Amino acid sequence: MKFGVVVFPGSNCDEDTVYALRNVLKQDVVKLWHKDTDLQNVDFIILPGGFSYGDYLRSGAIARFSPIMDKVIDFANNGGYVLGICNGFQILCEANLLPGTLKRNQNHNFICKNIFIKPQHNLTIFTENTGPKNVYKIPIAHAEGCYFADEKTLQKIIDNKQIVFKYCDEKGEISNQVNPNGSLKNIAGICNKNRNVFGMMPHPERACDQLLNNTDGKTILEGAINILEKMGK
Amino acid sequence: MSNTTLTNVTDAIDLGLLTEEYDQICDILNRTPNYTELSIFSVMWSEHCSYKNSILWLKKLPKSGKNMLVEAGEENAGLVDIGDGLACAFKIESHNHPSALEPYQGAATGVGGINRDIFTMGARPIAQLNSLRFGDIKLDKTQWLLKGVVKGIGDYGNSFGIPIVGGETFFDKSYNANPLVNAFSAGIMHKGDMISAIAKGNGNPVFIVGSATGKDGINGAAFASKDLTQDSVNDIPSVQVGDPFQEKLLLEATMEISKTNALVGMQDMGAAGIICSTSEMSSAGKCGMKIYLDKVPTRQKMEPFEILLSESQERMLLVIKKGKENIVKNIFKKWDLNCEQIGEVTNSKRLEFYFNNECIANVPSESLVLGGGAPVYEREYKEPNYYNDYKKFNISTILPPSNIIKVAREIIKLPNIASKKWIFEQYDSMVGTINMSTNCPSDAAIVNVKGTNKALAMTVDCNARYVHADPKIGCAIAVFEAARNIVCSGGEPMAITNCLNFGNPYDPEVYWQFVNSILGMKEACEALQTPVTGGNVSFYNQTVNPNSTEPCFPTPTIGMIGLVPDKNHIMTLDFKSSGDLIYLIGECHDDISSSEYLANYLNIQSSPAPYFDVNKELSLQKMIKLLIKNKQIKSAHDISDGGLYVNLIESGIVNNYGFDIFTNHEFRQDAYLFGESQSRVVVSIDKNNQSKFENFLKNKTPYTFLGQVTSGKIVIDDVDFGNINSVKEDYLSTIESILNF
Numbered sequence: 001m002k003f004g005v006v007v008f009p010g011s012n013c014d015e016d017t018v019y020a021l022r023n024v025l026k027q028d029v030v031k032l033w034h035k036d037t038d039l040q041n042v043d044f045i046i047l048p049g050g051f052s053y054g055d056y057l058r059s060g061a062i063a064r065f066s067p068i069m070d071k072v073i074d075f076a077n078n079g080g081y082v083l084g085i086c087n088g089f090q091i092l093c094e095a096n097l098l099p100g101t102l103k104r105n106q107n108h109n110f111i112c113k114n115i116f117i118k119p120q121h122n123l124t125i126f127t128e129n130t131g132p133k134n135v136y137k138i139p140i141a142h143a144e145g146c147y148f149a150d151e152k153t154l155q156k157i158i159d160n161k162q163i164v165f166k167y168c169d170e171k172g173e174i175s176n177q178v179n180p181n182g183s184l185k186n187i188a189g190i191c192n193k194n195r196n197v198f199g200m201m202p203h204p205e206r207a208c209d210q211l212l213n214n215t216d217g218k219t220i221l222e223g224a225i226n227i228l229e230k231m232g233k
Numbered sequence: 234m235s236n237t238t239l240t241n242v243t244d245a246i247d248l249g250l251l252t253e254e255y256d257q258i259c260d261i262l263n264r265t266p267n268y269t270e271l272s273i274f275s276v277m278w279s280e281h282c283s284y285k286n287s288i289l290w291l292k293k294l295p296k297s298g299k300n301m302l303v304e305a306g307e308e309n310a311g312l313v314d315i316g317d318g319l320a321c322a323f324k325i326e327s328h329n330h331p332s333a334l335e336p337y338q339g340a341a342t343g344v345g346g347i348n349r350d351i352f353t354m355g356a357r358p359i360a361q362l363n364s365l366r367f368g369d370i371k372l373d374k375t376q377w378l379l380k381g382v383v384k385g386i387g388d389y390g391n392s393f394g395i396p397i398v399g400g401e402t403f404f405d406k407s408y409n410a411n412p413l414v415n416a417f418s419a420g421i422m423h424k425g426d427m428i429s430a431i432a433k434g435n436g437n438p439v440f441i442v443g444s445a446t447g448k449d450g451i452n453g454a455a456f457a458s459k460d461l462t463q464d465s466v467n468d469i470p471s472v473q474v475g476d477p478f479q480e481k482l483l484l485e486a487t488m489e490i491s492k493t494n495a496l497v498g499m500q501d502m503g504a505a506g507i508i509c510s511t512s513e514m515s516s517a518g519k520c521g522m523k524i525y526l527d528k529v530p531t532r533q534k535m536e537p538f539e540i541l542l543s544e545s546q547e548r549m550l551l552v553i554k555k556g557k558e559n560i561v562k563n564i565f566k567k568w569d570l571n572c573e574q575i576g577e578v579t580n581s582k583r584l585e586f587y588f589n590n591e592c593i594a595n596v597p598s599e600s601l602v603l604g605g606g607a608p609v610y611e612r613e614y615k616e617p618n619y620y621n622d623y624k625k626f627n628i629s630t631i632l633p634p635s636n637i638i639k640v641a642r643e644i645i646k647l648p649n650i651a652s653k654k655w656i657f658e659q660y661d662s663m664v665g666t667i668n669m670s671t672n673c674p675s676d677a678a679i680v681n682v683k684g685t686n687k688a689l690a691m692t693v694d695c696n697a698r699y700v701h702a703d704p705k706i707g708c709a710i711a712v713f714e715a716a717r718n719i720v721c722s723g724g725e726p727m728a729i730t731n732c733l734n735f736g737n738p739y740d741p742e743v744y745w746q747f748v749n750s751i752l753g754m755k756e757a758c759e760a761l762q763t764p765v766t767g768g769n770v771s772f773y774n775q776t777v778n779p780n781s782t783e784p785c786f787p788t789p790t791i792g793m794i795g796l797v798p799d800k801n802h803i804m805t806l807d808f809k810s811s812g813d814l815i816y817l818i819g820e821c822h823d824d825i826s827s828s829e830y831l832a833n834y835l836n837i838q839s840s841p842a843p844y845f846d847v848n849k850e851l852s853l854q855k856m857i858k859l860l861i862k863n864k865q866i867k868s869a870h871d872i873s874d875g876g877l878y879v880n881l882i883e884s885g886i887v888n889n890y891g892f893d894i895f896t897n898h899e900f901r902q903d904a905y906l907f908g909e910s911q912s913r914v915v916v917s918i919d920k921n922n923q924s925k926f927e928n929f930l931k932n933k934t935p936y937t938f939l940g941q942v943t944s945g946k947i948v949i950d951d952v953d954f955g956n957i958n959s960v961k962e963d964y965l966s967t968i969e970s971i972l973n974f
């Protein structure tokens with residue numbers, strides 16, 4: 001499969017994402033420069049983490065207007081698979097490809113640590129192969145990761161089963177105590193209604209390399225790759 | 234005063250120069266300097282740029298070694314050969330004075346500055362550490378400084394995207410008004426790709442790239458070279474403002490340019506801005522430059538001398554091969570950065586600065602720089618009275634504690650012992666996917682060198698209380714502790730960088746601390762064969778009150794890198810399973826001198842440095858290396874602040890294990906558990922390996938069987954000390970609860 005990783009000025013997880021896909025998951029990867037408009041026939045687009053344009057304004061608010069984003073939006077609207085990680089998630093919300101928004105963390109601090117997430121159903125490529133017991137240890141690193149949506153929107157994403165991952169403890173219990181940033185309903189990751197656009201605050205690409213002693217992120221990404229390959233991608 | 238008004242000695246004194254320095258400047262120029270020229274000399278001859286009060290002693294430190302590719306003072310940072318065609322550039326620098334006045338920007342720009350030092354050489358930064366010192370954590374001012382500094386480091390480093398993989402934070406009232414912020418960065422490059430900080434080639438164009446120049450940080454270097462006083466708040470315009478986004482773009486553009494052949498040399502603009510980089514690059518290439526200051530992109534209307542001295546961040550000076558300008562311009566255009574030609578290299582060996590065709594300054598480049606015409610002073614020094622008073626300390630005057638369990642509980646909650654989680658969780662420690670210590674901690678941070686079988690071990694260390702008690706021994710301990718941390722992680726110590734934070738060098742007692750620290754460092758580095766690759770000196774770390782002067786503890790922070798030649802031999806500090814046996818390697822002593830227990834639990838400040846013997850330390854480190862190499866041990870953790878008890882807790886907390894141990898009744902129990910005598914490491918081994926392990930050590934190194942790892946209970950001499958979970962709660966929550974009170 002051929003992945004495209006978009007590079008905005010200020011992206012800083014682009015190299016890590018490329019490394020995880022190319023060196024660990026053995027996929028074809030190209031970088032997509034923000035000023036370009038050619039998606040180079042990729043099958044899957046990832047918007048990586050970082051501080052696009054410095055994120056001095058609302059996170060992702062400027063990146064959303066990059067030339068490449070018009071093409072990413074068309075790609076997504078035509079059913080193409082898109083995953084936004086951290087800053088990428090923020091950009092997808094700004095681009096209205098995903099509902100809701102990401103606010104400043106409840107404690108107003110940047111938080112970097114391992115947390116646990118639990119898939120909410122097996123209706124997406126990332127969770128189809130996961131069992132009910134599965135809990136993943138994945139790092140977070142963000143200052144604006146508090147997921148928020150108005151009541152009507154939130155109800156809609158619940159009804160449509162668009163919540164993909166929730167923050168939990170290591171046993172899979174979901175509670176306020178293990179919500180790192182104040183996200184509504186402990187939301188760590190969501191998808192669009194068509195289940196082809198995904199956003200998550202945790203960084204699966206940081207949990208791929210065996211040398212770092214945590215490969216839970218690899219399991220998540222590998223699950224999706226296996227399903228898409230079976231679909232002939 | 235206008236830019237070209239002629240000056241007199243009063244102007245010189247106002248700018249922080251000495252009378253004899255003014256005379257020297259007149260001699261160099263063979264005429265009276267104008268105001269711009271005098272300003273140039275005042276910043277370039279400031280302590281910060283010229284090292285005039287320290288260089289004689291710094292030159293005594295060892296700087297050569299078999300792995301050194303670039304030695305101290307030759308380039309912006311030292312460069313060490315790590316094999317596989319790769320080299321590591323690393324350095325530590327202080328940003329104390331700006332952080333004391335404006336903690337957020339002060340700390341942020343410290344991070345920016347040290348990273349620029351690394352990537353201006355063509356090395357991509359891969360890991361950062363920092364070493365912080367604050368006053369009494371209960372003071373509002375300390376909390377304001379701490380929160381600002383941590384946020385500044387975090388906001389800059391997180392956006393820039395290089396992980397912070399380790400560090401240390403120490404609280405003592407001597408830092409109440411003057412915190413220390415020391416930032417370390419290490420980068421990797423291919424051996425042949427180094428960019429030099431040199432200008433040469435008559436007619437080659439000189440470019441300024443990166444951010445536009447503003448009025449921030451004018452005279453910052455001079456500001457950092459005087460005492461902090463109550464009036465220092467008026468110097469706030471001397472504090473620079475950081476923009477990590479520009480720095481990230483500058484990094485990427487620099488990395489692209491390093492792969493072209495368009496560049497002659499490059500230097501970042503740090504202290505003293507354009508004047509510093511033009512003079513150092515010209516002096517290195519034995520040439521001159523003509524610079525047209527009106528061509529420098531500015532953010533606001535500025536006087537020529539302000540453009541010359543501004544310390545605006547995220548800028549670089551480039552000398553390009555004539556005819557290759559477009560290669561460079563296109564790369565900076567791609568990254569949306571300024572890139573303006575502001576002058577050219579000349580053969581004149583003089584720096585000529587023009588503004589609207591008027592020459593506003595004309596000075597010989599070499600006269601400005603360290604190793605050239607900058608003054609060098611021998612300062613007098615005198616042993617302070619406290620030094621011998623401290624040595625009179627006798628442990629027998631301290632009554633053994635009546636309730637050792639209470640001491641254990643309280644020790645864990647001392648701010649210097651408790652977890653610094655509140656601090657380090659605000660730093661991105663995992664970006665780059667090279668931090669191998671996140672899930673498996675070691676005494677030093679372990680950084681993966683992708684694409685090789687190697688890793689780098691990095692640490693920053695200095696127990697300034699030891700240095701204060703005995704600068705020579707204390708500074709040697711700082712170096713050996715750094716090495717011990719590297720060795721306990723499976724690494725081989727390679728080289729150090731130092732950040733020498735001291736008080737006013739004109740105070741003979743402060744200078745005595747400086748001189749003896751250098752002597753201790755020299756001995757330690759020679760014994761370990763770890764050369765000093767560079768660093769910086771920060772004097773004037775003290776607060777001048779109307780009636781008294783409060784110097785900070787002398788704090789020679791040591792940043793050390795080590796090489797782990799084989800990733801299979803990384804050693805970690807955490808207990809691995811219940812039933813494993815725990816051993817102490819090294820000698821025990823009835824020593825509580827300068828310990829956290831004595832200083833911050835019993836509140837007794839006057840005691841000497843803890844027990845230390847160079848030869849015992851060297852043989853201990855040798856043994857630990859052998860144990861790791863021969864796969865004899867499952868964990869290794871050196872005993873430092875808080876003593877054996879804290880060491881065991883730190884090893885247990887990671888995986889929620891406790892321990893059941895016996896102390897040796899030949900020693901006082903408080904000294905055994907909380908003393909900080911040096912050269913001791915705790916290891917754990919598989920219980921089936923006991924006889925093989927003991928045979929390995931026998932007759933070579935002193936060791937003591939302590940007991941075993943438990944599933945959570947803490948038992949000492951058959952007495953129940955509670956469970957690891959409740960200790961963990963105290964350990965993790967103390968700092969946060971003090972700050973949120």
